[in-house]
Amino acid sequence: MEYHLEGFKPNLYFFWPVKQTHSKRASATPEAPRSRVRTLKEGPNPGYHPQRNRNTVQLIWRKNMSTEGVASVERALSILDVFTDREKSLTLTEISKRAGFYKSTTLRLAESLEKFGYLRRFEDGTYMIGPKPLFLGSLYQRHFSTHDFIPPLMRRMSEELREGISFFIRDDNHRVCLHRVEAPRSIRDTIHEGDALPLTVGASGHVLMAFSGMSGERYDQVRARLYAISLGERDPETSAVAAPVFSGGQRLVGALTVSGPRYRLDQAALEAIVPALQRYAAELTETLGGAWPGKSDAKPAGAD
Incomplete structure (x- = not known):
């Protein structure tokens, strides 16, 4: 489409795009479409709205x-x-x-x-x-609370896996349940926030000891696999699988744990849970400022 100005005078004439018109004269060879100019007297092109x-x-x-x-x-x-x-x-x-x-x-x-x-x-x-x-990291640490981040993630885990989820930290020779989300089932294991359990038994205890520098073949395997499984160690009717969670500097923060009745969570069932467990542990690690082993070359503390 072409545009032309007829009798252009500043501030007096305007032009708008108009539909192409064809000559009415009959011809054996059709003529190319011609364009014409719409002047101020003719008004604007219908359908054209400047604003x-x-x-x-x-x-x-x-x-x-x-x-x-x-x-x-x-x-x-x-x-x-x-x-x-x-x-x-x-x-x-x-x-x-x-x-x-x-x-x-x-x-x-x-x-x-x-x-x-x-x-x-x-x-x-x-x-x-x-x-x-x-500076931004210091602000994050100053206002950071585990309650703002860990329980919401644990609730998502419980909804997906339909089992009880716990987060344990080490306290001397014990593992303390810092956060707990119960399984959405009528038959389940029961752990309460604040419970202090033996460090030497249970999946979370093995994880906490392994990444605190404990030596031995069992702990070497935990460090290599990034998870631990326990079957009836603390309670003969329960079983669990746990993975480590790290913060900045690859410092061990705690152990994220899935647990339930042993008849439902046997060795095969626990092994099947590991990918989802490690996915959530990696997400929580990144939230806490750490780097999940395997996603980077970072080496966890206690892995030597």
Whole structure:
């Protein structure tokens, strides 16, 4: 569609797009569509609404800007994610390769992150994590409460597995139930928050001892597999499977445990629960600022 101006005079004539018209003259060879100009005297093209079109353009522009803004934030966070505890600093080229960005894009993002304290640039041109993440981490730790994060996750576990879920921590020679969600069944094992149980028996006890540095073949297996199973050790009618949960610095926080009647949770049933248990343990570990072994090269404390 073409646009023309007839008798253009500033502020006097306007033009609107109009439908293409064809010549009424009969011809053996059809003529190409011609366009004409609609002047101020003829009025605007029917169906053309300047304000509506302007609003549509503004909406599209805002949507595009919003999408680009989210993408920029995601790229900046991807830059921070390439840093690990294996090296003190990274060159711009190393950051670019790990993040999968062009070097020019990486430089632009790194400059913005440096400006706000998320990165620090050395004189040799390398980068390291800046002080701002440490400040945010301290705020997180200051206001963090296990009750805000662990019980909701345990409730999701119980709904999925339909068994009792416990979270144990070590207290000297005992394991203490810090949080508990009962199974949604009439026949179930019973554990109460605050119960202090022997550390040397039970799946959670084996996990807590293994990742506290206890030596022995059994604990070596627990550290290698990242879970422990017990069948009737504390109570001959119950069984359990437990996995470790870590925090920042790969410090052991506790043991996430699934337990129930032994007739329902035999060896095969407990082994089948392990993937889901470790998935939740990994999620909780990441929530607490740790890294689940296998997702990174981080080595849990007590794994030596």
